[in-house]
Amino acid sequence: xxxxxxxxxxxxxxxxAMVTPFSxxxxxxxxxxxxxxxxxxxxxxxxxxLNGTTGESxxxxxxxxxxxxxxxxxxxxxxxxxxxxxxxxxxxxxxxxAEQSAAAGAHGLLxxxxxxxxxSQGGIVxxxxxxxxxxxxxxxxxxxxxxxxxxxxxxxxxRLAGHxxxxxxxxxxxxxxxxAQNIARTxxxxxxxxDALYLPFLAHGAVGLVSVVGHVVGRELVEIGQxxxxxxxxxxxxxxxxxxxxxDAVMGxxxxxxxxxxxxxxxxxxxxxxxxxxQVGATQAEAExxxxxxxxxxxxxxxxxx
Numbered sequence: 001x002x003x004x005x006x007x008x009x010x011x012x013x014x015x016x017a018m019v020t021p022f023s024x025x026x027x028x029x030x031x032x033x034x035x036x037x038x039x040x041x042x043x044x045x046x047x048x049x050l051n052g053t054t055g056e057s058x059x060x061x062x063x064x065x066x067x068x069x070x071x072x073x074x075x076x077x078x079x080x081x082x083x084x085x086x087x088x089x090x091x092x093x094x095x096x097x098a099e100q101s102a103a104a105g106a107h108g109l110l111x112x113x114x115x116x117x118x119x120s121q122g123g124i125v126x127x128x129x130x131x132x133x134x135x136x137x138x139x140x141x142x143x144x145x146x147x148x149x150x151x152x153x154x155x156x157x158x159r160l161a162g163h164x165x166x167x168x169x170x171x172x173x174x175x176x177x178x179x180a181q182n183i184a185r186t187x188x189x190x191x192x193x194x195d196a197l198y199l200p201f202l203a204h205g206a207v208g209l210v211s212v213v214g215h216v217v218g219r220e221l222v223e224i225g226q227x228x229x230x231x232x233x234x235x236x237x238x239x240x241x242x243x244x245x246x247x248d249a250v251m252g253x254x255x256x257x258x259x260x261x262x263x264x265x266x267x268x269x270x271x272x273x274x275x276x277x278x279q280v281g282a283t284q285a286e287a288e289x290x291x292x293x294x295x296x297x298x299x300x301x302x303x304x305x306x
Contacts, residue, residue, distance in 0.1 A: 004046035015047035016214035044222035073105035087112035161186035249293035
């Protein structure tokens, strides 16, 4: 089966930044990861992002990352684009991650802006292009200033767009107006990196979404995208409003991986919600808030499809 890509949507349309399931002893649970990946693709996802922030990439190690990519590619890589996180604040380390991801069969790379060290725009360009030069894989640049501490400028986007392997952006800046300007200037494929802003980003020229809540409302997000592209904006809005409780419960506090793992356990989609420090599990109140949101949209009692 051909991968669901095109020149305008090089990584597909609906992607979820997948959690990394762990067993109770803290080991990566590859069987659970494969089962979750298959569930997401069966539900309409045409892409998955592995080893990103939601995948707890800061606390998984190189062999674990490669094994995860290999297992998921083997399971669903003929039906979905598998994008591997290969970004850090160490360019040489990022290059090694990119090379290992390529060797494991990844179809593309997600490269976040270097965090904490806050390099200059010129440093970001050199960092990103060095990673892009290290493999033959297409690259999605990840702009998330709230975590990286630095935001890409329009001039930086234009410079990056000149590289033949840098083809897309995951935008978590919250600035849809700037996104529209940068899409027009660069021709890069733009993906919303914020579930809450999916519709505004589509309206400003984005081609898809890299989601967290897609773990549990992926079918609805697929339908939202399809309705919008078909010009049925009223239906797209109605569907979106229907999943707002889940977006608020999972993403509202800024601890998406914590809350989505709690939801996935409640729904029986992963067997254990273990997280690696410094992430800690949801409190009883947080977990109940997530359950209430799942009930509100008809998921927890099974009255709606996952």
